[in-house]
Amino acid sequence: xxxxxxxxxxxxxxxxxxxxxxxxxxxxxxxxxxxxxxxxxxxxxxxxxxxxxxxxxxxxxxxxxxxxxxxxxxxxxxxxxxxxxxxxxxxxxxxxxxxxxxxxxxxxxxxxxxxxxxxxxxxxxxxxxxxxxxxxxxxxxxxxxxxxxxxxxxxxxxxxxxxxxxxxxxxxxxxxxxxxxxxxxxxxxxxxxxxxxxxxxxxxxxxxxxxxxxxxxxxxxxxxxxxxxxxxxxxxxxxxxxxxxxxxxxxxxxxxxxxxxxx
Amino acid sequence: xxxxxxxxxxxxxxxxxxxxxxxxxxxxxxxxxxxxxxxxxxxxxxxxxxxxxxxxxxxxxxxxxxxxxxxxxxxxxxxxxxxxxxxxxxxxxxxxxxxxxxxxxxxxxxxxxxxxxxxxxxxxxxxxxxxxxxxxxxxxxxxxxxxxxxxxxxxxxxxxxxxxxxxxxxxxxxxxxxxxxxxxxxxxxxxxxxxxxxxxxxxxxxxxxxxxxxxxxxxxxxxxxxxxxxxxxxxxxxxxxxxxxxxxxxxxxxxxxxxxxx
Numbered sequence: 001x002x003x004x005x006x007x008x009x010x011x012x013x014x015x016x017x018x019x020x021x022x023x024x025x026x027x028x029x030x031x032x033x034x035x036x037x038x039x040x041x042x043x044x045x046x047x048x049x050x051x052x053x054x055x056x057x058x059x060x061x062x063x064x065x066x067x068x069x070x071x072x073x074x075x076x077x078x079x080x081x082x083x084x085x086x087x088x089x090x091x092x093x094x095x096x097x098x099x100x101x102x103x104x105x106x107x108x109x110x111x112x113x114x115x116x117x118x119x120x121x122x123x124x125x126x127x128x129x130x131x132x133x134x135x136x137x138x139x140x141x142x143x144x145x146x147x148x149x150x151x152x153x154x155x156x157x158x159x160x161x162x163x164x165x166x167x168x169x170x171x172x173x174x175x176x177x178x179x180x181x182x183x184x185x186x187x188x189x190x191x192x193x194x195x196x197x198x199x200x201x202x203x204x205x206x207x208x209x210x211x212x213x214x215x216x217x218x219x220x221x222x223x224x225x226x227x228x229x230x231x232x233x234x235x236x237x238x239x240x241x242x243x244x245x246x247x248x249x250x251x252x253x254x255x256x257x258x259x260x261x262x263x
Numbered sequence: 264x265x266x267x268x269x270x271x272x273x274x275x276x277x278x279x280x281x282x283x284x285x286x287x288x289x290x291x292x293x294x295x296x297x298x299x300x301x302x303x304x305x306x307x308x309x310x311x312x313x314x315x316x317x318x319x320x321x322x323x324x325x326x327x328x329x330x331x332x333x334x335x336x337x338x339x340x341x342x343x344x345x346x347x348x349x350x351x352x353x354x355x356x357x358x359x360x361x362x363x364x365x366x367x368x369x370x371x372x373x374x375x376x377x378x379x380x381x382x383x384x385x386x387x388x389x390x391x392x393x394x395x396x397x398x399x400x401x402x403x404x405x406x407x408x409x410x411x412x413x414x415x416x417x418x419x420x421x422x423x424x425x426x427x428x429x430x431x432x433x434x435x436x437x438x439x440x441x442x443x444x445x446x447x448x449x450x451x452x453x454x455x456x457x458x459x460x461x462x463x464x465x466x467x468x469x470x471x472x473x474x475x476x477x478x479x480x481x482x483x484x485x486x487x488x489x490x491x492x493x494x495x496x497x498x499x500x501x502x503x504x505x506x507x508x509x510x511x512x513x514x515x516x517x518x519x520x521x522x523x524x525x
Contacts, residue, residue: 028436036439039447046457047306050313055305118436175276179287186291190298197305202297 007104008112015115026117033121037070040192041129055197060136061224066192067133069216071126072156073188078119080111080161083168087176096258107165107251139223152219152233155240159215160188162243165251172254184210191216194227214239285379292329292384299325300392314456316485323394324454324483328475330381330388331410332451334373335417335474338365339425340438346428355517362422362513369418397482405491409478412498417445417474419505429516450476454485470501 019026041063048059057065082089090096090110099109139145167184170177191212195203206213214236222233303325307318316324342365345351354361388394397403424441428434446452448471455466455476466472477494480486486494 025431025436028431028440032436032440032443036443039443040452042447043452046453046459049459050457051306051310053309054302055308118439174283177283179283183287183290186294189294193298193302193305198297198301202301 004104004108007108011112012115019115019117029118030121030124033118034125037122037125037129041066055194056226057194060133061220062193063129063133064137064223065194065216065220067126067129068153068156068219069126069188069191070122070129071153072215072219073160074119074123074126075154075157076119076160076164077116077122079115080164081116081119082110082114083161083164084178084181085114086110086168087171087178091171091175091258106255107248137224145223148222152222152236155237156215156219158240159211159243162240162247163210163212166243166247169247169251169254172258188212188215193217196227211239211243288380289383292333292380293387295329296326296384296388296392299329314454316454316456319393319395320483320485321454322392324479324485325452326388326392326394327482328449328451328479330384331413331475331479332446332449333376333381334410334414335421335445335449336442337418337421337425338369339421339423339441341365341368342422342425343428343434343438346425347434362509365422366418373414395483398484402481402484402487402491405495406478406482409481409491409495409498412495412502413474413478416470416498416501416505419502419509420445420470420474422509423505423512426512426516429519445471445474448472449474450479454480456485470505473498473501 044062044066045059048054048062052058054062086096090099096106096110099106102109134141163184164181167177167181170180187206187210190198190202190206195206195213195217198206203213207218218229218233219236221227221229222236300322303318303322306313307321311317313321342351345354351361354364357364397406421441424437427437431437448466448469450466450472455463455472458466466476477486477498481491481494
């Protein structure tokens, strides 16, 4: 474990150097991600200029859901973004073969190979959204609530990671599963709004099959009493752990079945 | 026998890689339709109109806008890659005008996209949702012309962003920036009439509304009569201005190449 921590630090240090080298690009990346998020929030704001609530949820409550999703996603984007590239950067050009003969866990190596700068934009905007929304919600904040919020956000991030890892693993059989990963990732857009606005089938799907519901809606519902999901929301960390275990087991299976492209 | 099986399998993998993108794109569009549908249903649960727009018109606007936005992109990405990898130097020696060549590629791609991507999506949308059709043939004709002009404005703008690859390294960031600007200011998410006044004023001076908002408003009846023709005039203005800009920046950029190529 200590060895891995140290190793990760070494990897991270070299990324930092690269980032500082291309400072303008770093800023463009951060700014563009922030603007992207800001635009979709502004969209919700424009709609709320004309109405009071959506399905019983006020603007700031929806902002709160959104903020949890954005912050959770930033964990995934900063540290685990390289999972996206498994197919075209590792398996197709045969780079994975080189990783396999090194004395480190191959998943660790792939993940540590990149620290994604643009994720910091996501993190900043996520915190800004939470900071805007939380004071407007009728909530009492003690140490327990803050601890719970942190746990919920980390769980949210882990679910993003687990789902991406699971579908990236298909690359072992089909060389590059990026289209699948991308299509599944798009599902997370559903999680921006209260799940209660959707048809029951969609709600079930996002809870039990591809659990993006746990990345934003359920964690937020824990803090908002009237949602009626307060108790169910407590399963969020459990869902995160189960997802990670399943995804990692699947990854190991894929790794065993892997035959190099030979290029 | 085994080696031939491997060859067959390899080809299957290659083919699935291409068709996988097609299915992924289709799936993503269907999901967006679903989100749009349920979101606006929930928004209209307690009122019949917003800014005099009823649910049917709103859904029509949003869905057509989403479909049209799929065409607004263009060749910028390919151009940026061409520049990054130095391919552009060879392209410039070939006996054609590179800008026109890029546009020709773009037209080919969009025709295929229309057939494979948009038409199935139109069928799905009209089958499952209550969308309205334009009232008169004149409106349909106006919409088609306006949509084509809007798409070309989008292509020109995309080209401009692609050329930026001569000066920046983080092409991905610039693209996200561009897409955000377009998504937001083009009125692809929500009719611009819903914007607060100050923002609407800004939007009217930008080229983005000419890409999506104007054509779709003609289609869904938010803009009618002489206003529709005025809108077309605004679009033509942007079309010509952007083309001039494309030519200007391109000739600047080509000078830059000699520096790169040393």
